[in-house]
Amino acid sequence: xxxxxxxxxxxxxxxxxxxxxxxxDTSDEWITTRTGIKKRQLISDERLEDLATEAATKALxxxxxxxxxxxxxxxxxxxxxxxxxxxxxxxxxxxxxxSPCVDLNGACAGFIYALDIANSFxxxxxxxxxxxxxxxxxxxxxxxxxxxxxxxxxxxxxxxxLSRGEDVMAIKLTAVSKPEPLYQMRKLEHTPFINKEEPDGxxxxxxxxxxxxxxxxxxxxINSVIDECDLSYNDVNYYLLHQANIRIIDTIRxxxxxxxxxxxxNIEKYGNTSSASIPILLDELNRDKKLKxxxxxxxxxxxxxxxxxxxxxxxxxx
Ligand code: UT7
Numbered sequence: 001x002x003x004x005x006x007x008x009x010x011x012x013x014x015x016x017x018x019x020x021x022x023x024x025d026t027s028d029e030w031i032t033t034r035t036g037i038k039k040r041q042l043i044s045d046e047r048l049e050d051l052a053t054e055a056a057t058k059a060l061x062x063x064x065x066x067x068x069x070x071x072x073x074x075x076x077x078x079x080x081x082x083x084x085x086x087x088x089x090x091x092x093x094x095x096x097x098x099s100p101c102v103d104l105n106g107a108c109a110g111f112i113y114a115l116d117i118a119n120s121f122x123x124x125x126x127x128x129x130x131x132x133x134x135x136x137x138x139x140x141x142x143x144x145x146x147x148x149x150x151x152x153x154x155x156x157x158x159x160x161x162l163s164r165g166e167d168v169m170a171i172k173l174t175a176v177s178k179p180e181p182l183y184q185m186r187k188l189e190h191t192p193f194i195n196k197e198e199p200d201g202x203x204x205x206x207x208x209x210x211x212x213x214x215x216x217x218x219x220x221x222i223n224s225v226i227d228e229c230d231l232s233y234n235d236v237n238y239y240l241l242h243q244a245n246i247r248i249i250d251t252i253r254x255x256x257x258x259x260x261x262x263x264x265x266n267i268e269k270y271g272n273t274s275s276a277s278i279p280i281l282l283d284e285l286n287r288d289k290k291l292k293x294x295x296x297x298x299x300x301x302x303x304x305x306x307x308x309x310x311x312x313x314x315x316x317x318x
Contacts, residue, residue: 079141
């Protein structure tokens with residue numbers, strides 16, 4: 001499987017740390033030093049499906065693939081305005097595709113899970129092109145009075161078009177059922193028959209526990225894909241990590257003893273955009289012509305579950 005096109009889309013509203021300190025007991029200094037985030041793009045008057053459509057359209061253009069030539073659409077998404085139908089089905093109509101489509105919720109690791117599913121589809125089906133769109137609005141999950149969560153997130157969408165090939169060399173996925181450090185529960189519609197307590201509320205996060213789980217799982221997954229391909233850390237040109245906290249990225253980089261330039265990041269501009277963060281970063285590197293043919297990339301993400309995954313791939317796009 002090869003990545004032949006990338007795209008992304010951001011909401012128009014920029015919210016800086018200074019703007020947050022106008023209504024929260026926080027500061028640019030705290031947010032910058034603890035997370036690396038300076039600003040984020042937040043949904044205000046947009047709909048997530050429109051961001052997904054923009055990212056998908058750009059990825060298709062970049063790949064030179066027409067929407068009607070797509071054989072499958074996979075959307076990675078945690079929440080959006082529709083409970084049903086799926087975001088991928090809404091998107092299918094908006095871009096003018098006619099392929100089957102499915103959504104998955106792999107939390108912030110959703111892009112790696114989607115890559116793995118796409119890879120299996122190429123092996124099991126007679127298909128040519130798959131579109132993955134990761135579209136997320138985590139800023140609608142948090143309580144905007146809670147400074148420990150709301151400052152971390154941003155909204156956005158990232159997309160890739162995939163075709164047959166040998167570029168994806170290894171994928172490792174892990175999942176451990178451990179919701180306590182990071183979860184959100186919501187009340188469903190009432191029925192006359194419900195007689196149980198129903199939890200409801202914003203995202204709950206034990207930051208330090210998530211930090212440790214993230215570092216541990218990412219290190220293990222990276223080691224796993226590198227070992228599987230008989231490579232060393234030095235053989236990898238770029239490590240694209242989920243953009244959750246610059247300190248998580250730095251801790252992993254220090255363990256791997258690799259140069260800072262190998263860990264591109266954009267968390268300072270967008271915050272944590274959940275599963276969209278890696279495809280957005282990949283699109284930036286692709287469009288800025290930073291990736292050379294033959295470069296080896298490791299993608300690594302982690303999130304609520306606790307789920308995680310890494311992918312090692314060769315870049316062959318000109
Ligand atoms: O995609 C996965 C999603 N989540 C993550 O990846 C999160 C992983 N965890 C983290 O990134 C970090 O744990 C955080 C950035 C969330 C927090 O950083 P920390 O260094 O672990 O800080 P802390 O939670 O230990 O809090 C230190 C202090 C506390 O005050 P006290 O108890 O020491 O007086 C917090 O109340 O910082 C306070 N604090 C803040 N202060 C100013 C927490 N949030 C803020 C804030 N502004 N926004």
